[in-house]
Amino acid sequence: xxxxxxxxxxxxxxxxxxxxxxxxxxxxxxxxxxxxxxxxxxxxxxxxxxxxxxxxxxxxxxxxxxxxxxxxxxxxxxxxxxxxxxxxxxxxxxxxxxxxxxxxxxxxxxxxxxxxxxxxxxxxxxxxxxxxxxxxxxxxxxxxxxxxxxxxxxxxxxxxxxxxxxxxxxxxxxxxxxxxxxxxxxxxxxxxxxxxxxxxxxxxxxxxxxxxxxxxxxxxxxxxxxxxxxxxxxxxxxxxxxxxxxxxxxxxxxxxxxxxxxxxxxxxxxxxxxxxxxxxxxxxxxxxxxxxxx
Ligand code: PMT
Numbered sequence: 360x361x362x363x364x365x366x367x368x369x370x371x372x373x374x375x376x377x378x379x380x381x382x383x384x385x386x387x388x389x390x391x392x393x394x395x396x397x398x399x400x401x402x403x404x405x406x407x408x409x410x411x412x413x414x415x416x417x418x419x420x421x422x423x424x425x426x427x428x429x430x431x432x433x434x435x436x437x438x439x440x441x442x443x444x445x446x447x448x449x450x451x452x453x454x455x456x457x458x459x460x461x462x463x464x465x466x467x468x469x470x471x472x473x474x475x476x477x478x479x480x481x482x483x484x485x486x487x488x489x490x491x492x493x494x495x496x497x498x499x500x501x502x503x504x505x506x507x508x509x510x511x512x513x514x515x516x517x518x519x520x521x522x523x524x525x526x527x528x529x530x531x532x533x534x535x536x537x538x539x540x541x542x543x544x545x546x547x548x549x550x551x552x553x554x555x556x557x558x559x560x561x562x563x564x565x566x567x568x569x570x571x572x573x574x575x576x577x578x579x580x581x582x583x584x585x586x587x588x589x590x591x592x593x594x595x596x597x598x599x600x601x602x603x604x605x606x607x608x609x610x611x612x613x614x615x616x617x618x619x620x621x622x623x624x625x626x627x628x629x630x631x632x633x634x635x636x637x638x639x640x641x642x643x644x645x646x647x648x649x650x651x652x653x
Contacts, residue, residue, distance in 0.1 A: 368551045373510065376538070377506060379510055385511065389514070389518055390518050402444050404527040405516070405528050407532035409428065409432060410454075410534075414504055422504075427451075429456075432532065433448075434457075436497065442640040446491075448499045457497060509550075509553055516557055520561075523564040527568065530554075537549060538550050552590070566593050571610075573597075573598075575599075579597045580597060583608070584610060587611070593642070594609055594610065594639065606620070609639070618638060
């Protein structure tokens with residue numbers, strides 16, 4: 360990291376990183392979306408999803424990529440809509456999208472629907488999709504590089520400020536720890552942890568949820584607690600790479616709440632995000648109630 364300290368480390372990163380294409384247009388679309396839902400007193404969640412890329416050269420042919428295709432984020436967005444949130448879906452371009460994800464993998468099967476039960480479940484997805492579209496509840500915003508992601512993240516957080524505790528941030532994207540400052544030789548630098556300015560300055564009243572991903576279960580909870588202490592946000596969703604689809608732990612300052620799928624639920628296709636979002640939505644309601652009382 361550069362010699363700069365405190366807030367300037369973050370400014371330094373943003374100064375060295377180009378703005379995303381159509382940045383102002385995207386911002387004004389997001390602002391309109393937030394204003395629309397603020398008028399209805401609706402909760403708005405920013406869901407981040409998919410992995411960031413780090414370009415190795417300015418005319419990008421080669422880049423460092425990340426494993427995530429956005430399963431967690433796209434599924435979660437659907438369940439937030441079911442819980443009456445308006446959703447800003449900040450996702451990696453060409454990663455999984457809410458609703459579309461159900462047919463992206465098996466488009467041929469979907470076109471030749473043979474089993475009634477498949478048709479019924481697709482019809483219900485179509486219904487939820489149309490509902491979200493017609494009520495303008497879902498706003499997809501795409502990114503590709505780490506720089507684009509962080510510029511958009513900061514912009515959305517600032518735009519969410521007027522919502523106070525009604526805003527939720529659900530940071531499920533898999534974010535690179537390194538970047539290559541422009542105009543420099545190939546040298547990787549550590550990306551400053553943006554959760555610090557995000558919680559303190561960008562959107563101090565929102566209900567912020569970060570994720571902690573580890574491959575070693577034995578250090579997971581300790582790392583999640585360390586993140587809570589360091590960034591002072593509300594919840595860490597702790598997950599292990601190999602078991603992330605069936606088990607997560609919600610870690611707060613005073614609790615540890617495992618959320619698991621039973622074998623039966625796995626067999627009938629229940630998604631862990633359904634249970635996770637239900638729990639988080641209720642934590643968010645309690646948080647807002649406590650803010651309104653104080
Ligand atoms: O997409 P799937 O295949 O379904 O996988 C889902 C997932 C495993 C990617 C998801 O559940 C998950 O764990 N996402 C977070 C992965 C991650 O980036 O973890 P981390 O330990 O590197 O970062 C922890 C937190 O710090 C993240 O919430 C991130 O938003 C934040 N961060 C990261 C880098 C950075 N420079 N600044 C940050 O604030």
